[in-house]
Amino acid sequence: MSQCLFISEIQLSIFRWIFVLDTGEQIHIAQATLAALARTCRAFHDVALDVLWQKSGTIARAIQCMPHDLWGGDLNSSESGCIRLKLHRDLTKDDWKIFRRYALRIRHLSLASQDVRRGKNLIVDIDDELLASLASMDATQPLLPNLSSLEWIICDERDLRLVRRIMPKSLTSLFLEVWAISPVPGLQQFISSIAPACPSLRKLSLNSVALSNHLSDSISQTLCHLQHLTAVHCGILGVEALNHLSHLSSLAELQFSLQPNIEFQNDLLFRHLQVLQVHAQELTSAVDFVSRMRNKLTSLSIFSDGHAGASVLAQLFRRLSISVSRCSLRRLQIMVAEHPPHTSDSFPVLKLEDLHPLLSFNRLTHVRFDLGCGISLDDVAALELAQAWPDIVQLALNRFLEIPAPSSITPIGLLCFLKHCPNLRELTLEIDFSFIEEQDDQHHYWVGDISHQNLYALDVSYSKINNATKVAAFLSGVLPQTVHVQCSWVLALDDHREYAERWNEGFETLARG
16 A cells, blocks of 8 residues: 655655756746745745755755855856855854744755856855855764755865764765875875765765875775665776776766776676766776676776787677676767877778677667777678668777778768768768769769758768768758758878868858858
8 A cells, every 4th residue: 555645745846847848948937936935834844945055956046045245256256157156244043043044944055166066157156255154163963964965176175174063974976086196195084084075875986087096095995885886987996896896886977997907806797787887998908898898788888098909809809798788788888098190010900800890789879989990891791880880879990090091981981871870960980971072963863762851960080082062962861851961080190281271162162142
């Protein structure tokens, strides 16, 4: 028998739908509606405020609810161009009581000058002195007792003191960026204290570019003491931490860097993992890691700093076909450093047979390869790829790699993708357009009725052209809905500027057409 709902629970459900039903770009209407409901009667007051502050409540707004002679906005002192709230007088107990009443409702806090995950500048920043004054009012309990999500950038020891006061046991999501150039005293101890301070943590992101090696042991130890993680984004992890994470049934997303020269003793199954992003100095380490997995990933990204030969990449593809469920994988991204130029070694090239293990992943929707070596494909290979990945939405093959050998894919290969991949929105492919340029007229009867209606962006990479008008006429016929056509020649050396100029001429022709 279903449990009966209390009146407050019914109200809560209804009030939450106010934000869902407000389909406008701005959420001001929903906010105004909830504020009006809170003022309507006492029965609505608490529930409406709970929903309003859960969706839109910030510490800046809680400060602005205190007396206006306490705080003020200073636009000029803010480096980010937003308003900085500053303290104009000392805090009193009455001020604190007002702040506390609203602080209890705050669920999310971001105190960086920029919302790091979303790339958006904040409208209001808070002066460090004002934050420190709030944090010093009552040391017996967290500043925001019911906070569930916290984002912070650590630049010095002062940031550590503040974030310690803010982190409550209720925290489920923690995003920390260390921007310090030199070691911050107490940072390792602070990271080690995260697990006991926030035992219910589910999402943890700890990133530090300059100090990643310095903090890796502390981060690994912290992860080993958290049992309910669903998402982890961090730097270098050791074997112990990976062993622990691999057995968590809750873990669905993992982004990390492989420890150099790491040696595994056991398989790392990660049976419930859905999203994996791994960074390795050498691709062989990533191959070893992947070969120990048995999971149902939906998204896999592999990044490597060291260039790899075609044989290592082919081995990686074979391991993937064994370790990852063929029915689950939707997104695959592999980025490898480009082969160093001016060496006596022959330039590595992948062939279709090397890619064959990946053709078994017939539900892929997004594929991006920058493999640091050439990919030798012809029209037959293009047909096989298009037939193997009929649901593909984005396909990018070596966007920035200037391949010494000319491409063997002709416009016929392009038509294979357009015919067999109706959902294709973005395509990056080097194409040999000489077949089009050699024809006497621009009426390509052999194309038939092929006209792709969904392709939004075409990147022709380092495709060479001599007759921009003919190429543009062909593309405009088969790609009537394509808005963006671009090439990589604009990034090439000066002696290749001629191709960039011809493509620019073609782009202008397409725009006019």
